[in-house]
Amino acid sequence: MHIYINDTKYEVSENDTIIQVADRNEIHIPRFCYHKRLSIVASCRMCLVDVEGAKYPQPACSTLVRDGMKVNTTNTSASQAQKNTMEFLLINHPLDCPICDQAGECELQDVSLEHGDYKSAYNEIKRTVIDKDIGDLVSTEMTRCIHCSRCVRFGEEVAGIKELGMTGRGEETKIETFINQGLSSQLSGNVIDLCPVGALNNSLYKYSARTWDLKQTSSISSNDCLGSNIFYHTYKDEIKRCIPKEDEEINLSWLSDNDRFGYEGIKSDDRILHPLIRRGDNLEKTDFNTISDYLIESLKLYSKKSCGIMSAQSSCEEMYLFQHLLRENNIGKIDHRSKECDFRYQKNFPTIPSFDIKLSEIKNLDNIIIIGTNVSKEFPILSIYFREAIKNNDTSIFSFATYEFEENFPLKKSHVLNSQELADCFNTSTTETNVDIDKTGNNLIILGPAISYLSNYSNILNNISRYAESNNMKLSLLGDQANTSGAWAMGIVPHRLPGGVAINKTDKSGNYELLSDTDDLLVIYNLEPEYDFSDDNKILEKLKKSKANIFFSSYMTESIKKYAHIVFPLSTQVESSGSYINTNKKLQQYEKIINPLGESKDGADILLTICNSFDSSLTHEGVKKSIRAILAKINVNNNFVQIANLDNVKNSNFLEKIVIRNPNSSNPTLRRCNSLLNTHDNDDYFSIPLDKTVSDNDKIILNENNNKLKLTIKQKKHAKPINTVLVKIGGTHKEKIGAYNTEVDL
Amino acid sequence: MNKIIKFIKSLFFLEILKGLKITGQKLSKEPITIQYPEEKTPLSSRFRGLHALRKYPNGEERCIGCKLCEAVCPALAISIDTEERSDKTRRTTKYEIDLFKCIYCGFCEEACPVDAIVETGIFEYHFERRKDSVMNKLDLLKIGDMYEKEELKDRERNKL
Ligand code: SF4
Ligand code: SF4
Ligand code: SF4
Ligand code: FES
Numbered sequence: 001m002h003i004y005i006n007d008t009k010y011e012v013s014e015n016d017t018i019i020q021v022a023d024r025n026e027i028h029i030p031r032f033c034y035h036k037r038l039s040i041v042a043s044c045r046m047c048l049v050d051v052e053g054a055k056y057p058q059p060a061c062s063t064l065v066r067d068g069m070k071v072n073t074t075n076t077s078a079s080q081a082q083k084n085t086m087e088f089l090l091i092n093h094p095l096d097c098p099i100c101d102q103a104g105e106c107e108l109q110d111v112s113l114e115h116g117d118y119k120s121a122y123n124e125i126k127r128t129v130i131d132k133d134i135g136d137l138v139s140t141e142m143t144r145c146i147h148c149s150r151c152v153r154f155g156e157e158v159a160g161i162k163e164l165g166m167t168g169r170g171e172e173t174k175i176e177t178f179i180n181q182g183l184s185s186q187l188s189g190n191v192i193d194l195c196p197v198g199a200l201n202n203s204l205y206k207y208s209a210r211t212w213d214l215k216q217t218s219s220i221s222s223n224d225c226l227g228s229n230i231f232y233h234t235y236k237d238e239i240k241r242c243i244p245k246e247d248e249e250i251n252l253s254w255l256s257d258n259d260r261f262g263y264e265g266i267k268s269d270d271r272i273l274h275p276l277i278r279r280g281d282n283l284e285k286t287d288f289n290t291i292s293d294y295l296i297e298s299l300k301l302y303s304k305k306s307c308g309i310m311s312a313q314s315s316c317e318e319m320y321l322f323q324h325l326l327r328e329n330n331i332g333k334i335d336h337r338s339k340e341c342d343f344r345y346q347k348n349f350p351t352i353p354s355f356d357i358k359l360s361e362i363k364n365l366d367n368i369i370i371i372g373t374n375v376s377k378e379f380p381i382l383s384i385y386f387r388e389a390i391k392n393n394d395t396s397i398f399s400f401a402t403y404e405f406e407e408n409f410p411l412k413k414s415h416v417l418n419s420q421e422l423a424d425c426f427n428t429s430t431t432e433t434n435v436d437i438d439k440t441g442n443n444l445i446i447l448g449p450a451i452s453y454l455s456n457y458s459n460i461l462n463n464i465s466r467y468a469e470s471n472n473m474k475l476s477l478l479g480d481q482a483n484t485s486g487a488w489a490m491g492i493v494p495h496r497l498p499g500g501v502a503i504n505k506t507d508k509s510g511n512y513e514l515l516s517d518t519d520d521l522l523v524i525y526n527l528e529p530e531y532d533f534s535d536d537n538k539i540l541e542k543l544k545k546s547k548a549n550i551f552f553s554s555y556m557t558e559s560i561k562k563y564a565h566i567v568f569p570l571s572t573q574v575e576s577s578g579s580y581i582n583t584n585k586k587l588q589q590y591e592k593i594i595n596p597l598g599e600s601k602d603g604a605d606i607l608l609t610i611c612n613s614f615d616s617s618l619t620h621e622g623v624k625k626s627i628r629a630i631l632a633k634i635n636v637n638n639n640f641v642q643i644a645n646l647d648n649v650k651n652s653n654f655l656e657k658i659v660i661r662n663p664n665s666s667n668p669t670l671r672r673c674n675s676l677l678n679t680h681d682n683d684d685y686f687s688i689p690l691d692k693t694v695s696d697n698d699k700i701i702l703n704e705n706n707n708k709l710k711l712t713i714k715q716k717k718h719a720k721p722i723n724t725v726l727v728k729i730g731g732t733h734k735e736k737i738g739a740y741n742t743e744v745d746l
Numbered sequence: 747m748n749k750i751i752k753f754i755k756s757l758f759f760l761e762i763l764k765g766l767k768i769t770g771q772k773l774s775k776e777p778i779t780i781q782y783p784e785e786k787t788p789l790s791s792r793f794r795g796l797h798a799l800r801k802y803p804n805g806e807e808r809c810i811g812c813k814l815c816e817a818v819c820p821a822l823a824i825s826i827d828t829e830e831r832s833d834k835t836r837r838t839t840k841y842e843i844d845l846f847k848c849i850y851c852g853f854c855e856e857a858c859p860v861d862a863i864v865e866t867g868i869f870e871y872h873f874e875r876r877k878d879s880v881m882n883k884l885d886l887l888k889i890g891d892m893y894e895k896e897e898l899k900d901r902e903r904n905k906l
Contacts, residue, residue: 098812099812099836206830207811207830210812
């Protein structure tokens with residue numbers, strides 16, 4: 001089949017619309033309401049083109065092609081139609097371009113340059129609309145709205161939360177939030193890109209630069225394990241905004257709010273700008289050589305009782321060098337799992353935890369079982385794929401979690417269970433499992449990061465693996481941080497070298513404890529002791545006792561101030577280059593976007609210089625090559641974790657405390673993004689003890705060993721699970737949380 | 747033939763006499779030389795001299811930080827930073843013109859949508875230190891205050 005556009009012949013297929021053919025062949029047709037990932041409403045009439053045989057110009061976005069159709073996009077009939085539409089649009093549009101942030105990339109501005117008239121026949125009063133306050137992330141200038149309804153359709157079709165709606169008719173048409181509240185979806189920032197004019201704007205970017213001044217550099221998101229592709233826009237060595245980079249394999253045209261606004265934290269006041277060394281009670285400025293020497297000396301001196309804990313947000317390069325440095329100095333205790341406490345599974349764990357199928361294949365699944373993650377909050381991009389699956393294949397989605405939450409897609413069934421029930425529920429040895437799904441279909445089980453915080457993680461993993469295998473389902477694991485897969489691959493675990501090569505010692509994996517036997521030296525890389533460890537009391541206790549505490553960190557915290565002996569100032573991800581391995585095992589490089597603040601340095605540079613002092617053959621290039629080689633050898637599929645003779649650790653008669661993972665503060669930089677923390681539901685923490693007689697706003701105290709945690713009850717709508725107190729870990733809490741998952745007394 | 751005519755003309759200093767005729771005419775006329783700086787030539791109302799930033803009669807600065815003047819400036823002499831002021835309007839935090847770079851083309855004045863940046867009639871100024879050539883926002887606003895009356899007069903005259 002073929003059609004002619006402006007007298008040139010183009011191959012087309014049956015269900016194409018004219019605008020799709022034109023876009024494929026780079027023929028420009030102006031449009032406002034049409035967007036390739038949204039439904040077609042044909043309401044703006046900007047895309048009118050001349051179709052031979054038709055009496056009037058036809059909208060290109062909704063007109064299907066016919067064989068031999070002759071379309072003209074530029075002749076008088078088409079351009080007169082476009083000119084007329086433009087005249088009506090400009091009747092009510094303010095002359096705001098000089099102060100409008102959209103100017104320079106505004107579709108309306110472009111089209112009015114092309115088709116607009118210099119004079120207007122309209123002499124009446126222009127319409128003005130009062131701006132809405134819809135939160136800290138998106139600022140509004142509603143007089144500029146041209147009612148294309150893209151933002152409304154985005155909410156309905158993609159984000160799954162109807163946050164914006166159109167009210168009124170004709171002159172009175174307005175875009176409004178339904179119940180006078182702000183945007184709360186983790187995808188809300190996308191309406192900024194979608195809005196063809198400057199009605200919905202980026203609050204952080206507002207008025208701070210002009211589009212023509214910005215320099216665009218591509219990068220990779222550092223906030224979740226999907227590894228969204230992004231563009232940073234910089235001006236005068238400052239990041240002004242972040243927008244999605246089209247990527248058909250991962251984030252399509254979208255971006256989660258964490259990725260879009262997550263750079264805000266890098267300007268925080270508590271950035272560490274110089275190398276620091278302890279002199280008495282204080283940390284004082286020094287130079288890199290001094291602290292490097294100190295580090296090498298301590299590594300030699302204390303290698304027996306020491307450990308290195310690294311954030312899984314670090315790049316593969318940093319990880320490779322980190323484990324190289326430590327292992328060369330006979331320190332084998334290297335880990336990234338600071339938030340976990342049950343490690344009995346580790347020997348049987350796959351080389352790389354990963355997502356077993358391509359994201360684009362999700363839409364073909366029959367059933368999805370999600371365990372322990374609130375997808376629309378923690379992995380908003382993934383939730384878009386789930387919504388598509390439901391639309392496309394009527395996929396049934398089941399959720400098993402330790403607390404109640406809402407998803408932006410319909411759940412077939414959701415179970416709220418405590419940790420013991422969660423393990424039991426998938427126990428294949430009991431005759432009846434709780435999961436009633438059609439086991440013959442194309443099914444996938446997804447395990448969220450928060451499950452690994454539980455103290456019976458191994459049991460759950462074991463049971464689920466067996467369950468998945470016996471029912472012929474695929475199993476996927478979502479990492480806690482951007483580079484969790486990389487951390488496993490690069491050997492940031494005590495029992496494996498890079499590439500997953502097991503270290504063959506008498507592997508008593510069952511008894512492994514992260515912080516035992518580490519009384520002399522702690523090397524903590526890009527983690528905040530207060531927030532990033534499964535038991536803040538324990539780590540602080542350790543820091544107090546240990547003989548040398550070496551921190552690599554971008555931000556100062558209380559505990560670093562108190563306990564660090566030396567601190568290497570790390571540059572943040574946007575200030576360094578490196579690579580991440582995403583959950584699909586895709587190695588993605590990112591480059592430096594802006595220069596590091598102060599004297600802070602790229603971690604890979606610091607580590608390489610130190611490594612070079614005893615191994616001069618190592619280079620950045622060499623490291624990159626090794627990483628690629630390692631990755632090429634790894635053959636993932638999540639061969640299941642099956643452990644024989646695993647004891648149950650839980651006694652379900654106790655009151656159990658479980659923490660809720662807060663995606664808006666999952667890494668140190670995000671914890672400093674105030675506008676993100678303000679917008680989303682980020683109460684410090686809330687708690688729901690059950691089958692105890694407490695009511696809302698009661699104050700309770702949890703006793704756990706010697707830590708007391710004071711909480712105010714927010715019962716909300718949560719009614720489950722039994723015998724459990726849920727505590728949300730955010731980045732702003734001042735009190736110590738204690739162990740993530742443990743028994744407590746009220 | 748041409749050569750011969752040329753030879754004859756040069757013989758009688760014809761060209762020189764022609765020139766002397768003009769000189770003779772001008773001798774009897776009043777001289778146009780101006781005794782600068784005691785005397786000054788009249789300036790066009792469109793003269794493009796030192797820059798100024800204007801204000802509205804209520805004292806509010808006109809400039810809205812649109813950066814159009816910066817974008818249009820062929821000499822890259824203007825440099826602007828903007829922010830959202832507390833009353834939610836777009837304003838500059840920095841507005842600098844390097845007068846050594848500026849070529850006084852007047853494009854900035856033409857680009858400005860709110861008639862904020864103008865080139866006044868001032869052309870007699872000097873700098874004693876090199877860095878003085880960069881005029882900042884305060885300087886420019888001050889000049890604007892001082893020359894607002896002249897500016898208005900010029901604008902009146904410029905009307906077609
Ligand atoms: S939305 Fe576009 S046309 Fe309207 S003021 Fe902004 S830049 Fe100008
Ligand atoms: S706010 Fe923007 S996206 Fe929404 S209808 Fe108006 S112009 Fe369209
Ligand atoms: S002087 Fe005029 S053109 Fe220049 S930034 Fe200000 S308002 Fe814009
Ligand atoms: S783009 Fe076709 S009618 Fe709006």
